[in-house]
Amino acid sequence: MGSLVKEGTSSSSMTEFLEKCGGYAVVDGGFATELERHGADIKDPLWSAKCLITSPHLVTKVHLDYLESGANIIITASYQATIQGFVAKGLSVGEAESLLRRSGELSCEAREIFYNRCNKGSWDFDHAGKASRRPVLVAASVGSYGAYLADGSEYSGVYGDSVSKESLKDFHRRRVQILAKSGADLIAFETIPNKLEAEAYVDLLEEEGIDIPAWFAFTSKDGVTVPSGESIKECAEVADSCKKVVAIGINCTAPRYISDLIISLRQVTHKPIIVYPNSGEVYDGLNKKWIKSEEESEEDFVSYVSRWREEGASLFGGCCRTTPNTIKAIAKVLSCESSVPSKLKFW
Numbered sequence: 001m002g003s004l005v006k007e008g009t010s011s012s013s014m015t016e017f018l019e020k021c022g023g024y025a026v027v028d029g030g031f032a033t034e035l036e037r038h039g040a041d042i043k044d045p046l047w048s049a050k051c052l053i054t055s056p057h058l059v060t061k062v063h064l065d066y067l068e069s070g071a072n073i074i075i076t077a078s079y080q081a082t083i084q085g086f087v088a089k090g091l092s093v094g095e096a097e098s099l100l101r102r103s104g105e106l107s108c109e110a111r112e113i114f115y116n117r118c119n120k121g122s123w124d125f126d127h128a129g130k131a132s133r134r135p136v137l138v139a140a141s142v143g144s145y146g147a148y149l150a151d152g153s154e155y156s157g158v159y160g161d162s163v164s165k166e167s168l169k170d171f172h173r174r175r176v177q178i179l180a181k182s183g184a185d186l187i188a189f190e191t192i193p194n195k196l197e198a199e200a201y202v203d204l205l206e207e208e209g210i211d212i213p214a215w216f217a218f219t220s221k222d223g224v225t226v227p228s229g230e231s232i233k234e235c236a237e238v239a240d241s242c243k244k245v246v247a248i249g250i251n252c253t254a255p256r257y258i259s260d261l262i263i264s265l266r267q268v269t270h271k272p273i274i275v276y277p278n279s280g281e282v283y284d285g286l287n288k289k290w291i292k293s294e295e296e297s298e299e300d301f302v303s304y305v306s307r308w309r310e311e312g313a314s315l316f317g318g319c320c321r322t323t324p325n326t327i328k329a330i331a332k333v334l335s336c337e338s339s340v341p342s343k344l345k346f347w
């Protein structure tokens with residue numbers, strides 16, 4: 001299924017994938033959240049990537065949970081998997097690189113298990129009633145430098161004067177090269193908090209050896225800017241300038257800001273827009289805890305999806321504190337309002 005995107009590196013390959021999915025795609029939900037729900041302790045500098053070392057079976061299980069819930073795209077467990085982070089744990093560079101590769105392989109294996117095990121649930125039917133497999137892509141997560149810092153810096157975007165575009169490229173390069181060869185269909189640059197990091201990613205994508213496309217997902221705390229204070233529009237323009245970027249959007253941001261952000265994105269890009277907000281809770285990076293929000297509930301979250309589609313988004317999922325139930329509900333809302341009435345879905 002990955003060949004859909006791998007064959008081309010322009011956003012038309014994503015457009016083709018979306019057409020195959022029926023005009024929109026369902027992205028998975030909070031990966032770390034689901035690991036924790038299954039008992040994983042991820043209060044660690046590696047956060048969810050700790051499970052690549054301690055409990056890879058749980059990683060597979062979470063991928064399967066999201067596939068069973070209707071996801072067309074599953075995101076690898078590599079958000080906070082960095083060579084530097086693994087080495088700090090006492091692993092060798094070789095072991096660190098193997099774990100990065102393993103994150104892609106685990107997702108691909110989960111997709112195979114899903115296709116083999118849940119035959120009925122993974123088939124769709126086209127207008128003529130012809131059966132086709134539900135398209136599923138694997139996106140290799142690359143969390144920002146702020147994520148590696150493990151103190152919630154992906155929500156501040158302030159890296160200090162010692163961090164330059166070149167140092168960010170050096171930080172991410174080997175990791176991105178390995179993930180690009182891990183079996184994943186595309187790279188998901190997630191929770192991008194500033195323009196500098198977006199520029200670094202664009203440069204890396206244009207280097208030799210990165211032969212898969214990517215999406216760029218920014219985060220925002222006000223619906224107008226990214227955490228560094230730069231506008232979402234100027235950050236999206238950076239992503240839009242790169243041919244290898246096949247979708248641009250927002251992740252791990254409160255649902256109430258998403259509409260305004262989609263409207264801004266639409267003003268600067270024709271590429272598909274992806275949104276996968278968090279639950280609206282706020283992360284306390286020091287204590288690695290989520291603080292409840294009175295303003296939003298899971299029900300509110302799903303009720304926004306139709307509006308986001310009207311505003312121009314075409315890939316929808318959830319980020320932190322969302323669950324397979326959120327993804328099931330998103331898939332249901334979208335399939336009910338699908339413009340292709342004869343398309344049958346089994347979730």
Ligand SMILES: C[S+](C)CC[C@H](N)C(=O)O
Pocket residue numbers: 044045047080146147148149150151152153154191252283285288320
């Ligand atoms: C998206 S945040 C909740 C990820 C975790 C954070 N980088 C930390 O290590 O505390």
Ligand SMILES: N[C@@H](CCS)C(=O)O
Pocket residue numbers: 029030031032033048075079141190191252319320
């Ligand atoms: N893909 C990551 C994003 C964290 S912001 C996760 O779901 O855990």
Ligand SMILES: [Zn+2]
Pocket residue numbers: 251252278319320
């Ligand atoms: Zn998140």
